Amino acid sequence: MTEDVSTDIDLLVAVARSVIELNSVARSSTFRLPYPPIVQLTLDRLVLAGLTRGLPVPSGIPELMSWCRERELDGWPLALPSGFLTADARLINPAAGEPTRTCAELASFGPQGGPEQEAETLLAGLANTCGTVERFAVCRDFLIRRPVILRFDPVEVLQPAVAQTWRLVKELYGPVPDRFTIDGLLHCCTGCGLLAKSATTEGRWCEGGCLAVGRKLEVSQQPGLALALPLALRFFLALPGRTELTVRSQLAERARLRPLGLGVHFFSSHDGMLRAFQVHDREQPLPAALRAAEVAALLGEPLDVVVPDGVAARPGYRQDFDCAVPTGTRVRLLSASEFTAPEPTGRTRRAHA
Numbered sequence: 001m002t003e004d005v006s007t008d009i010d011l012l013v014a015v016a017r018s019v020i021e022l023n024s025v026a027r028s029s030t031f032r033l034p035y036p037p038i039v040q041l042t043l044d045r046l047v048l049a050g051l052t053r054g055l056p057v058p059s060g061i062p063e064l065m066s067w068c069r070e071r072e073l074d075g076w077p078l079a080l081p082s083g084f085l086t087a088d089a090r091l092i093n094p095a096a097g098e099p100t101r102t103c104a105e106l107a108s109f110g111p112q113g114g115p116e117q118e119a120e121t122l123l124a125g126l127a128n129t130c131g132t133v134e135r136f137a138v139c140r141d142f143l144i145r146r147p148v149i150l151r152f153d154p155v156e157v158l159q160p161a162v163a164q165t166w167r168l169v170k171e172l173y174g175p176v177p178d179r180f181t182i183d184g185l186l187h188c189c190t191g192c193g194l195l196a197k198s199a200t201t202e203g204r205w206c207e208g209g210c211l212a213v214g215r216k217l218e219v220s221q222q223p224g225l226a227l228a229l230p231l232a233l234r235f236f237l238a239l240p241g242r243t244e245l246t247v248r249s250q251l252a253e254r255a256r257l258r259p260l261g262l263g264v265h266f267f268s269s270h271d272g273m274l275r276a277f278q279v280h281d282r283e284q285p286l287p288a289a290l291r292a293a294e295v296a297a298l299l300g301e302p303l304d305v306v307v308p309d310g311v312a313a314r315p316g317y318r319q320d321f322d323c324a325v326p327t328g329t330r331v332r333l334l335s336a337s338e339f340t341a342p343e344p345t346g347r348t349r350r351a352h353a
């Protein structure tokens, strides 16, 4: 990779981090001045890159944000390697005006860390507070099942079955950002369990990207009673967690959690070998493969990355993931159906010499 390409990837990652940063500080649809330093610095870098190359540049931060919503990446003054992101990638969803999962994945790319690393830090803190892996596993499952609590009921969490878990996880929840409340209503998607909007320019939208057909939203008329996990845990724990719960329920034996990063599970496969797996639900295969390689390196063992069937079936996803796995890394991508199939599927682990 040339220095220019590497610098331009860094610059796009900085734009993604800026979107996440602005999103976390913006309380209404209009951003307030002054902008956070990372955002202004990123704009300056992008303008310099464009002017140096004689290419169009955004005139200010509002225009940069509209680029993130509307402009395809080949229209940016950046030299990105072909296939670095999928062709239709956007950092802000044009209809909902919210950061995309691509944005969160990109913001987590590289050594500085972003939402994914924030999720890992929050989970490490929870594991520490829990003291035992068993207690941590119960708390982690609670977060996966309840990323958004549309109507928080203080009496419900005093019930003996959940009281201890709630005491351990409650600090991770906060109020839902005001911008999700539209006409006094707050929506949550029953498919992914994440935040949703009922009427965007393209109809219903949810953070998890559920298919429009059959998507159901739950509504609350009292948004002030709602609680949600931070974006980092919604995107990187709760969303793949839905698939993880299904996968775990279909294994012949109970998978055991190792509290490493977002969580890695182990179970004995048909051949008696102990296998490690982590479930992903991501839009961008290349950053996903590189992160998986980092997890495999930390584990020191082969890692199966399990993705929802719909993700594995996306055109090019599997090939792009496999191509991005670094040489010598024992990472294998499987769909949830392949992973839980009673017989080996014949998909071999990628392990370059």
Ligand SMILES: [Zn+2]
Binding pocket: 189, 190, 191, 192, 193, 194, 206, 207, 208, 209, 210
């Ligand atoms: Zn959804």
